[in-house]
Amino acid sequence: MAVIEAQNIQKSFGEFKAVKGVDFQVPEGTCVGLLGPNGAGKTTTMRMIMGLSALTAGSLKVFGVPVDKVGRSEKMRIGLVPQEDNLDPDLSVRQNLEIYGSYFGLEKSYIKERADSLLDFMQLSEKEDNRVNHLSGGMKRRLIIARALIADPEFVILDEPTTGLDPQARVLIWKSLLKLKEQGKTLLLTTHYMDEAQRLCDNIVIVDGGKVLDEGSPKELISKHVKNNVFEVQKPIPADLEKSDIDHEDIGDSVLYYVNDPEKVQGLLGKNATYMQRVSNLEDVFLRLTGHKLRE
């Protein structure tokens, strides 16, 4: 069964259409990544799933229940890691977990047990009595993830969980998310980091301008859109290469050539070409689909 089924979901803020008809599914036990540039409609989509933003049109089901009918029993099964740090500033680290647990109506002893293990899981045990305002950015993110897990949800929504963190903190969070996957949890993730998506997601939905551009596994998307190898060739482009019918994209100062067989391009480069060759990745897919221009 799909945990999330979105059909043609739309959201308008006055005249502005933030989401223009998005379809996607999150099958049980998988990790789905929602990728897109800033303003693509990712956060709005997440908020609609959580019932924090009403749909303008379309159908959105969470655990098979229409989102406007979602109640206590469904909410108990979802954990949300929002993009903003909305920890309770008046409470300590431990209180942030325990009081949050009480919102789910859980038993006191169970909450305490969960808080203990989550503080340990997120390496926050030493900070448990600190006020949250005294935590670093990375610790706050870890606490927010721990908070989302307090009721042991089956489905966890993560809106840019590692944005703004240092590499160490990101690795720690990735590890914990992989552990959640091992436990069979369903994850829905938005991120700007393609390596993060490639590492964690089974399936990727690329959105831009409030619409889905394409979806598939990271491998499928790479081989479909950018082959195995990328050559970034500086202009002027050697004549032989320019005449060839190799799949390419002009990005201003240079041209990107996408090929499965590197020799095909190498043979056409000539002696004086300046270029860089590398194995293609999800970032190439992303840039190819959403364009190379800055958005905001």
Place this chain on the structure above:
Amino acid sequence: MFFSILNIKALMKRYYIEYRQLVSAFFFGDVLERIMFFIAFGMGLGRAVSQIDGVDYITFLAPGIAAGSGVFIMNIATTYGVNNRYEGSGIWNSWLSTPIRLQDILISELIFDSLRAAPSLFILYVVAYFFGAVPSVEGAMLTIPILVLANMVYGVITLNMGVYLGRMLYFRYIQALWVMPMYLFSGVFFNIDETPEWMQLFANVFPLYHVLEIVRPMVLGRPVDMNSVLISFIVLSAIFVVGFYVAYKQFQKRLFD
């Protein structure tokens, strides 16, 4: 049911933890200012005014200060306090991602802030008692639950104004155009019956005036007109129910649309 008792209980606990941590800040904000008003006006102006409504000025003033104290508490709590929680720290969003719902948050906010006033009222009456300004101790104690309920009404009104205005900068309008006029023209400091007719009519607009009509005789140890109590109760309850529904709809629009 529209409200979830389980959710309200959980939120109450959270508010209580915050209150316990900030109890001295609440004390200074809620009580000390009112005590200063009471002493300054009671002892200062009280010297010039010999008797009012058949009692010493300070005795007349005590129930007024008590009844009016909640207006300020509820205004700050339902405008700045609420705004900070849904826009500033964003914790309403985190609560709404759990089984807690908007209506549970709104009612908890009003109940907790209204209850918070009870200890403040008690302290005010103790101070007034030492100035010999509480003729009926029993009556004064009985006004505390009434004033807690009155706070719910003051609160729901400023809650609506706050969410309508939306931005903290605009909350000064509420202070200038609602809170202060209500405090100054409802008869906290003077006997409305002795004012010009237009002022008497004007006073009718404010819930505080109607609350004072009930509370002042109680503290003064005078008989209370039960008919007017009943009418006031019905009117104030109606204001609360309609006010709560409108606030709920306003917040739904602001948060979810």
